[in-house]
Amino acid sequence: MTWTASQVAQQVAQLPKVELHCHVTGTLRPATLAALAGKYGLQLPRPVDQLYTYRDFYDFLEVLRLVALVLREQDDFERVAYEAIEDAYKTSNVRHIEMSFNPQYFIPSGAGYAAQVAGLVAGIEAAERDFPVSALLLASFDREWDAASAEETMDLILSHRHERVVGIGLDGPERAGPPAKFEAVYRRATQAGLKKTAHVCEDNQTLAEAPPSHLDACLDLLRCDRLDHGYNLMASDAAIARARDSGVYFAVCGITSVAANRERRLDAIGRMAAAGLNTTLNTDDPAMFHTDMAHTYQHVLDGLGWGWQEARQFSLSGVEACWLDPQAKADLRRDFQAQIVELEAQPA
Numbered sequence: 001m002t003w004t005a006s007q008v009a010q011q012v013a014q015l016p017k018v019e020l021h022c023h024v025t026g027t028l029r030p031a032t033l034a035a036l037a038g039k040y041g042l043q044l045p046r047p048v049d050q051l052y053t054y055r056d057f058y059d060f061l062e063v064l065r066l067v068a069l070v071l072r073e074q075d076d077f078e079r080v081a082y083e084a085i086e087d088a089y090k091t092s093n094v095r096h097i098e099m100s101f102n103p104q105y106f107i108p109s110g111a112g113y114a115a116q117v118a119g120l121v122a123g124i125e126a127a128e129r130d131f132p133v134s135a136l137l138l139a140s141f142d143r144e145w146d147a148a149s150a151e152e153t154m155d156l157i158l159s160h161r162h163e164r165v166v167g168i169g170l171d172g173p174e175r176a177g178p179p180a181k182f183e184a185v186y187r188r189a190t191q192a193g194l195k196k197t198a199h200v201c202e203d204n205q206t207l208a209e210a211p212p213s214h215l216d217a218c219l220d221l222l223r224c225d226r227l228d229h230g231y232n233l234m235a236s237d238a239a240i241a242r243a244r245d246s247g248v249y250f251a252v253c254g255i256t257s258v259a260a261n262r263e264r265r266l267d268a269i270g271r272m273a274a275a276g277l278n279t280t281l282n283t284d285d286p287a288m289f290h291t292d293m294a295h296t297y298q299h300v301l302d303g304l305g306w307g308w309q310e311a312r313q314f315s316l317s318g319v320e321a322c323w324l325d326p327q328a329k330a331d332l333r334r335d336f337q338a339q340i341v342e343l344e345a346q347p348a
């Protein structure tokens, strides 16, 4: 193929995509955030146009938690889920998305677990009617909260079982301690047939805070089916070999909250691919990071000198790593392959 760089960029934008690492709280449009804050008479800590500009990783996590305070009623969750999917589809041709939400964040301000799920599912179903997309939900635990809170949340997940909530995740800063803290909660998820992922070895934290050894804990103790991030494991040859041999997919994110870490992030993604690790490309918090899937793809391609072949590989690896049931996954794969053939047939 002899497309020019700008033609490749156009094709990449149109490429069908799967988003697997996306936090609901990170998708709020600024206007939606302002509207919801107004609805509850909440004062934002700084003007909306500066809210998504962070001092550091921990400041970012605090803003994320503040955003969570404006989601209280079922309608709020519905609106946010719908808009997240609408934005992902319209900006980037995202055809399947798995969104994480932290039930623990919303319960203190009055949103019960069942209401959270009902709202998110209503938003998903409305978006599925309006756009050619599918969506699933992952209930995530913040590792800075204690294991007892995670157990209580797991009680809710299991007592209000919903077919859209297909898995669980673990997020927040790894300085909170090794993943082993959540082994019992994850065992219950395994027994209930839920899929499992966890944020691990994120590079916004030091090697001491997010060490390569966390990979073993996620695979052996939490029995994760997929992982989020994984960059710091590149500091250990043993961890790299383990990651490669396990075949586990890493849902990496091209853009990070800390601007100073962006080069390092790209470098890690390049080295993970070169080492033969399975990776998918994702946004993490698209609105909060001023990105979308098309922009993230282009950012990574430009940063690593990659082109169409790598973009196509990410598109298809997203399908392989997703948690749709086998039939739906096969249908999605066929649809993606057909769209790719069509894009490749376009004249240079």
Ligand SMILES: [Zn+2]
Residues within 6 Å of the ligand: 021, 023, 171, 199, 228, 284
């Ligand atoms: Zn994340």
